[in-house]
Amino acid sequence: MRIKCPxxxxxxxxxxxxxxxxxALDRPDPDAGDVVWDDYVHNRDNPAGVTRDLxxxxxxxxxxxxVTRNTVTHEILKTELASKVKEAMA
Numbered sequence: 865m866r867i868k869c870p871x872x873x874x875x876x877x878x879x880x881x882x883x884x885x886x887x888a889l890d891r892p893d894p895d896a897g898d899v900v901w902d903d904y905v906h907n908r909d910n911p912a913g914v915t916r917d918l919x920x921x922x923x924x925x926x927x928x929x930x931v932t933r934n935t936v937t938h939e940i941l942k943t944e945l946a947s948k949v950k951e952a953m954a
Contacts, residue, residue, distance in 0.1 A: 868943045871925045879923040884908065886918040886930045886949070912936050918946060 865877040885908060892900045914934050921927045928946035933939065 865938055865940070867919065867929075867931060867940060869921050869924055869927060870929060870943060870945050871927055872921065875921070875924060879921060880929075881920040881922040883918040883920060886916040886946070914941065 866874050867877050867880055868874045869879075889904070892904050912935055914932065917931050917933065919929050919931050921929065930944045930946050930949045931940060932942040932944075934941065
């Protein structure tokens with residue numbers, strides 16, 4: 865898989881570190897209990913289709929990027945600087 869870094873251009877995915885979903889998670893209250901915290905820490909949806917993921921360009925420019933991709937076809941639809949995505953959400 866090739867990922868287009870907004871700064872460095874197209875690179876092999878091995879230069880990047882996958883972090884997870886690029887969505888805000890609702891953190892449980894500190895006293896929510898073990899079952900709730902276990903679910904929060906260990907369980908995530910694994911949808912087939914288009915997702916938005918957070919990646920770190922570890923072996924490159926150290927940029928955080930949001931990658932919109934199709935998990936079925938492995939097609940990358942869009943890459944964006946994570947800082948720009950955050951600004952657009954504010």
